[in-house]
Amino acid sequence: MELNVNDFMRWIELTNETIQQQKNYLTSLDQPIGDGDHGINMARGLQEVMNKLQTNEYQEPSEVLKNVSMTLLSKVGGASGPLYGTAFLKMSMAIKGLNSVSMEDFTKGLQVALDGIKQRGKSNAGEKTLIDVWSPVVEHFSNQDVTSDRLMETAKRAMEETTNTIATKGRAAYFKEKSLGHIDPGSASSFYMFEALAKVLKEKE
Ligand code: ADP
Ligand code: MG
Numbered sequence: 001m002e003l004n005v006n007d008f009m010r011w012i013e014l015t016n017e018t019i020q021q022q023k024n025y026l027t028s029l030d031q032p033i034g035d036g037d038h039g040i041n042m043a044r045g046l047q048e049v050m051n052k053l054q055t056n057e058y059q060e061p062s063e064v065l066k067n068v069s070m071t072l073l074s075k076v077g078g079a080s081g082p083l084y085g086t087a088f089l090k091m092s093m094a095i096k097g098l099n100s101v102s103m104e105d106f107t108k109g110l111q112v113a114l115d116g117i118k119q120r121g122k123s124n125a126g127e128k129t130l131i132d133v134w135s136p137v138v139e140h141f142s143n144q145d146v147t148s149d150r151l152m153e154t155a156k157r158a159m160e161e162t163t164n165t166i167a168t169k170g171r172a173a174y175f176k177e178k179s180l181g182h183i184d185p186g187s188a189s190s191f192y193m194f195e196a197l198a199k200v201l202k203e204k205e
Contacts, residue, residue, distance in 0.1 A: 001102075001103055001201070001204055001205075002100040002101060002102055002103075003100070003101045003106060003200075004061065004099065004100050004101075005058050005059070005060065005061055005063075005064060005099075007061075007204070008061045008064045008065065008101075009053065009058075010200050010203075011196055011197050011200045012046075012049060012050070012053060012064070012068055012196075014196035014199050014200065015046060015192060015193050015196040016046040016047065016049065017196075018192040018195065018196060019039075019042050019043055019046045019189065019192055020043055020046070020047070022039065022188075022192060023039040023042070023043040024039055025039065025188070026038045026039030026042060026043075026185055026188055026189055027039030027040060027185075029182065029183055029184070029185040029188055030185040032175075032182050033167065033171070033175050033178070033179045033182045033184075033185075034170070034172055034185060035171055037077075037078055038078070038080060038185035038186065039185075041076050041077060041078045041080055041081065042076070042080065042189050044076065045071065045072050045075050045076035045084075048071050048075045049067075049068050049071045049072065052067055052071050053067060053068070059099075060095075060096075060097070060098060060099050061095055061098065061099075061100075061101050062092045062093070062095045062096040062097070062098070063092075064092075065089075065092035065095070066088075066089065066092040068088045068092075069085050069086075069087075069088035069089035069092060070085070070089075072084045072085035072088060073085030073086075073089070079121070079170055079171075079186075080130070080186055080189065082120060083117050083120055083121055083130065083186070086113075086116040086117060086119075086120045087113035087114070087116055087117050087134075088113070089116070090109075090113045090115070090116035091109040091110065091112065091113040092109075093112070094108050094109040094112045094113075095108075095109050103141070103146060106141070107138070107141040110137065110138045110141055111138050111142070114134045114135060114138045117130070117131055117134060118131060121169060122169075123169040123170075126165060127165070127168045127169040127173075128162050128165040128166065128167035128168070128169070128172060128179060128184045128187075129167075129169050129170055129184060129186055129187070130184070130186035130187050130189070130190040132158055132159075132161065132162050132165070132184065132187055133155055133158045133159050133162075133187045133190040133191055133194065134190060135158075136154050136155075136157075136158045137151070137154055137155055137190075137194055140154045146201065147205070148198040148199070148201040148202035148205060149198070149202075151194060151197065151198040151201065152194070152195055152198040154194075155190070155191045155194035155195065155198075156191060156195075158187065158191075159183060159184075159187045159188055159190070159191040160183065162183055162187045163180075163181060163182060163183055164180070165179075165180070165184075166179055166180055167179040167184070170186075
């Protein structure tokens with residue numbers, strides 16, 4: 001399977017739709033272990049992304065992702081803006097020059113995006129952040145033929161598992177053991193991103 005400009009546009013469009021629908025839920029996740037703005041940050045950022053995307057024409061997927069990245073970096077306050085902005089920028093650089101992106105190239109893109117998040121956040125897997133969703137998803141892409149259903153399941157399970165960890169990075173780290181029993185908000189928004197990606201794959205399966 002190969003992904004073209006339209007597939008990447010569709011990925012972002014579907015992500016935006018879900019994030020707008022789940023804005024209040026994402027904010028409610030950020031209330032007990034943060035400052036209650038994650039839904040607001042993400043909904044505002046993705047709305048801006050959509051506005052920008054629709055005013056341009058794109059020759060190749062990397063240009064779409066670069067545009068997404070620039071908007072997230074400049075418009076989303078909070079930790080999540082720079083982290084997602086970095087992820088999309090790294091992914092864009094990894095697939096530069098390709099009109100159509102193979103699963104192998106896309107996997108490389110996801111891998112460097114994850115590395116970028118870790119570097120920017122000075123964080124690693126197991127710290128109750130969005131990395132806990134990105135890591136198993138990247139592993140999934142690296143190890144086997146990705147199907148939309150398996151991608152969905154992997155991302156969903158990873159998000160749910162953040163309930164069982166204590167935060168050591170970001171605002172949630174201030175809550176120490178009290179962060180147990182809550183889903184990490186960034187893991188939930190990352191789940192929605194990969195759920196949207198799974199829908200794009202499903203349309204092509
Ligand atoms: P803020 O924490 O500044 O209010 P958001 O609420 O928008 O920003 O985003 C919070 C999410 O960002 C967390 O749920 C977590 O997933 C992610 N996050 C925060 N700090 C880090 C970090 N250092 N590394 C990776 N992810 C992080
Ligand atoms: Mg917050």
